[in-house]
Structures are given as structure tokens and as C-alpha cells.
Amino acid sequence: xxxxxxxxxxxxxxxxxxxxxxxxxxxxxxxxxxxxxxxxxxxxxxxxxxxxxxxxxxxxxxxxxxxxxxxxxxxxxxxxxxxxxxxxxxxxxxxxxxxxxxxxxxxxxxxxxxxxxxxxxxxxxxxxxxxxxxxxxxxxxxxxxxxxxxxxxxxxxxxxxxxxxxxxxxxxxxxxxxxxxxxxxxxxxxxxxxxxxxxxxxxxxxxxxxxxxxxxxxxxxxxxxx
Amino acid sequence: xxxxxxxxxxxxxxxxxxxxxxxxxxxxxxxxxxxxxxxxxxxxxxxxxxxxxxxxxxxxxxxxxxxxxxxxxxxxxxxxxxxxxxxxxxxxxxxxxxxxxxxxxxxxxxxxxxxxxxxxxxxxxxxxxxxxxxxxxxxxxxxxxxxxxxxxxxxxxxxxxxxxxxxxx
Numbered sequence: 239x240x241x242x243x244x245x246x247x248x249x250x251x252x253x254x255x256x257x258x259x260x261x262x263x264x265x266x267x268x269x270x271x272x273x274x275x276x277x278x279x280x281x282x283x284x285x286x287x288x289x290x291x292x293x294x295x296x297x298x299x300x301x302x303x304x305x306x307x308x309x310x311x312x313x314x315x316x317x318x319x320x321x322x323x324x325x326x327x328x329x330x331x332x333x334x335x336x337x338x339x340x341x342x343x344x345x346x347x348x349x350x351x352x353x354x355x356x357x358x359x360x361x362x363x364x365x366x367x368x369x370x371x372x373x374x375x376x377x378x379x380x381x382x383x384x385x386x387x388x389x390x391x392x393x394x395x396x397x398x399x400x401x402x403x404x405x406x407x408x409x410x411x412x413x414x415x416x417x418x419x420x421x422x423x424x425x426x427x428x429x430x431x432x433x434x435x436x437x438x439x440x441x442x443x444x445x446x447x448x449x450x451x452x453x454x455x456x457x458x459x460x461x462x463x464x
Numbered sequence: 465x466x467x468x469x470x471x472x473x474x475x476x477x478x479x480x481x482x483x484x485x486x487x488x489x490x491x492x493x494x495x496x497x498x499x500x501x502x503x504x505x506x507x508x509x510x511x512x513x514x515x516x517x518x519x520x521x522x523x524x525x526x527x528x529x530x531x532x533x534x535x536x537x538x539x540x541x542x543x544x545x546x547x548x549x550x551x552x553x554x555x556x557x558x559x560x561x562x563x564x565x566x567x568x569x570x571x572x573x574x575x576x577x578x579x580x581x582x583x584x585x586x587x588x589x590x591x592x593x594x595x596x597x598x599x600x601x602x603x604x605x606x607x608x609x610x611x612x613x614x615x616x617x618x619x620x621x622x623x624x625x626x627x628x629x630x631x632x633x
Contacts, residue, residue, distance in 0.1 A: 338491035345495050348631055352501040355633075392633060399631055400603060403624060410488040410611060417580045418610035427607040 260408065260425045263432055264325045267318035268439035270311050274446050277454070278304045284460035288368040295361040296460070299384075300453065302354040306391070307446075309350050313343045314398075321405075330412065337406045344402065348395050355388050373459055380452045387445040394438045401435050404428045490616055493623075495630070498537035503633050506539040507592075508546045513553035521556055525586075525618050532619075532626035547594035551625060555587040558614045582612045586621045590628060601628045 281300055287293030317340045324333060358381055365377040404427065411419035498505060511526045529551065530540045559582055567578040586609065590601040604624070611617035 334489050334491055338493050341493045342495065345493075345630070349496055349499040349502075352499040352633075356501045396631055399627060400606075403627075404607060406620075407607070407609060410616075413486045413488045414612040415486075415580050416582055416610060416612045417577055418582050419608075421608065424607050 260420050260428070262408065262425065263429045264322060265432055265436040266322050267315060268436070268443065269315050270307055271443045271447055274443070274450055275307050275311055277450055278307055281453070281457070284457050284463070286460055286463040288370050288373055288460075288463060289364065292361075292364040292368055295357065295364040296456075298357040299354075299361050302350065302357045303450070303453075306347070306350045306354050309343070309347045314340065314347060317343060330409065333409050334406075337402055337409065340398075341402050344395060344398050351388065351391050351395060354391075358384055358388065370463065373456070373463065376452070376456045376459055380449070380456055383445075383452050384449045387442070387449045390438065390442045390445050394435070394442050397431060397435045397438050401428075401431045404431060487613065488611075488616065490619070492535075495536045498630070502630070504538055504547060504592075504629050506541050506543070506546050507533070507629065508543055508548045509533075509540045509551070510548055511551045511553065513556065517553055517556050518558075521558065521618075522553065525553070525556060525622065528619050528622035529625055532622045533629070536626050536630045538626070538629060547592055549625075549629060550591050550593060552589040552591075553587075554589060555585040557583075557585050559583045582610060584611060584614055584617050586617055588621060588625070590625055592629070592632070599632070601625075601632075603628060 278300070281304075283297050283300055287296070317336055321333070321336050321340070324330065324336070361377065362381050365374055365381070368374055404424070407419055407424070408428070410416070509526070509529065511522065511529070513522050533540050563583060564579075567581075570576065571578045588604050590604050592599045592601070609617065609621060609624075611620060
């Protein structure tokens, strides 16, 4: 009888341990739309500019757009993709290194975001001093459209940061065999962050594409400037 | 004889469970230099805590926060003109040896995953007072950190506080 009770107890503990396993949902990371990357790479800035200050500011906007896209596409995305592939295979070896790398690259992306934001502000200042109405209006449109894009970018950067903190928490609790981290609240939060990151990446792609289209239209206007 | 086998079995189970738990390899993140356009390059810091918090632990936690800021290129200065970061400690308690002993005793006598849980706790509320405005970093209430290694626990929360400021605009 005691033996059965003992076996029952061991089985109960095993079930308890299994039921504690969190139900985490992961999504494949979204790359920046390749059309955006290609158009940015091939962007030929007009040689005709209404003022020297405006020309430098517009060039800075395009260069910083390129840089921001490169940091995400060539540095962040491959790390997130590797993390996702590992999650799918339940292969957690080296996950601590990947999380640390992703944190560094996310900080780099945040810095390039700030430089881009500053570039748009400088373009806005230069735009106030020019006389051509068509260019002035198009530039204002570009700044307004890009404002939404860079706000979405900041949202994505901060969501990634929170996501990485939670991913690190789960990774650490797995290695430490610490069940205290595996609460329903943490599981819910992780899944919410993963979902909002998935939505945020999609939204960012659409807004970036729109901003780029306006930049191309503005560049055409600048090409015809006398 | 049967009892001895039973005890042996339990000890083996516990040793097996304990040996499974590894130590998390904490990797120090090397942050890129702070952007010249970052919002906070220097801040003043105030750590507020209830009376029952261990003063030594609080001091070491404050030092960890300052170090985390330095690593991100943000200076902590004693200047009332600077934006003030207020870290309100709600809970800062390390699992006691007695509590751990009780958990081991419970695990040996009645079984169960007692030792697979920790009661270490670091709970904070973080806000920034800047030009008359108070910005609350609500993310510290969003999910509850729990780490078995006490020093790593304090360091992780300190890093998260510094990160919230580094990424704030």
C-alpha cells in the first residue's frame, strides 16, 4: 500500500513539474520589406537643392534611413531569426549569448533611430527657410509621415527590449530550475509582448514604405528645381 | 530495511533534482556609446525604501544601479538641476537560511518541488522627475522578476532600471 502511495506521489510531482511548463507563443521575426531596403540602396539624391542647408539636411535624412535599415536588417534580424529557429527546435544551447548579442544590437538600433529623428528635425528647420512652395509642402508632408514611422520604430525598439528581458528571465529560470518565475502573469505578459512585437514590425514596414515613397516624390521635385 | 531503501530513494531523487539546476551564465552587455541625441546623459538618483529594508542590501543595490548607468555612459551626479530618477523599493528581501532549511526538510519528508522555488524578492517603482513632470516607468509593475542567485537578481533589476532610462525619449 505504501509503495502505491509512494509511486502516486512521484507521479503527482512529475505532473506538477510538467504543468508548470509555460505555454509561450513565438512568432517568426519580420524582416524589413526588401523593396524598402533596395529602394534606399539605389536612392540617388538630387543634385539640385533650394539651399545648401536644406541639401545637407535631406542627404542626412536619406543616409540615416539607410543606416537604420542596415542595422536592423543585417544585424538584428539574423539574431532574432536564429533565436526563433532554436525555439522551434527546443534547442536552448547558447541562448544566453544570443540574448546578450540582441540587446547590444537593439541599443545600436536605438542610437541610429535617434540620429534619424534628429535628421528629420534638422530638415524641418531648413525647410522653414526656403521659398519654393511645392518643395516646402512636400517636405512638410514627408516630415509628418516620417514622424509616425519613427514613433513606430521607437515602439518596436522598446518592445524588443522588454521582450529580451522576459526571454532572458525564462532562459535563466530554465537553467536555475526556478519555478517561481513561471507564473501565469509572466506567461501572459510574455505572450502579449511577443504579439505586440509581431504587430509592431508589420506596422513599421508599412509606415516606412509610405515614408520612402514620399521621399522619392520629393526627390523628383528637387530634380526639377531650377 | 525497506525504510532505508525508501530514504535512499528520496535522497537520490533530491540530489538528482538539485544537480539538474545549473547557474545562469550572466553575460555583461557592452553597450554602444550613448547617442549625442539621447535624452538623459546625466541624472541625479534617489533611492527610497521602507524602514525594514536591510541597509547593507540597499547600499549594495544603489551601487549596482550607479554602475549600470556608468556602463551605459549615463553619469549619476549630485545636482538638483538634473532630472531626478526616483527608485522606490517596495520589497528587497533575500531568502533566509531558515526558510531554505524548512524547504529542504519539507522536500525530504513529504516531497514536492519546494526547493525549486525561491522567495528572493526585488520589487521597485521607478519614476523620473524632469522639469516639473513625473514620468513613470510602468514596465517595472508589468512582470515579476524571480532569480535564485541573489546577487544576480539585484544586478538584473539594476540593469533593467538603467536600460529604461537609456532607451527613454
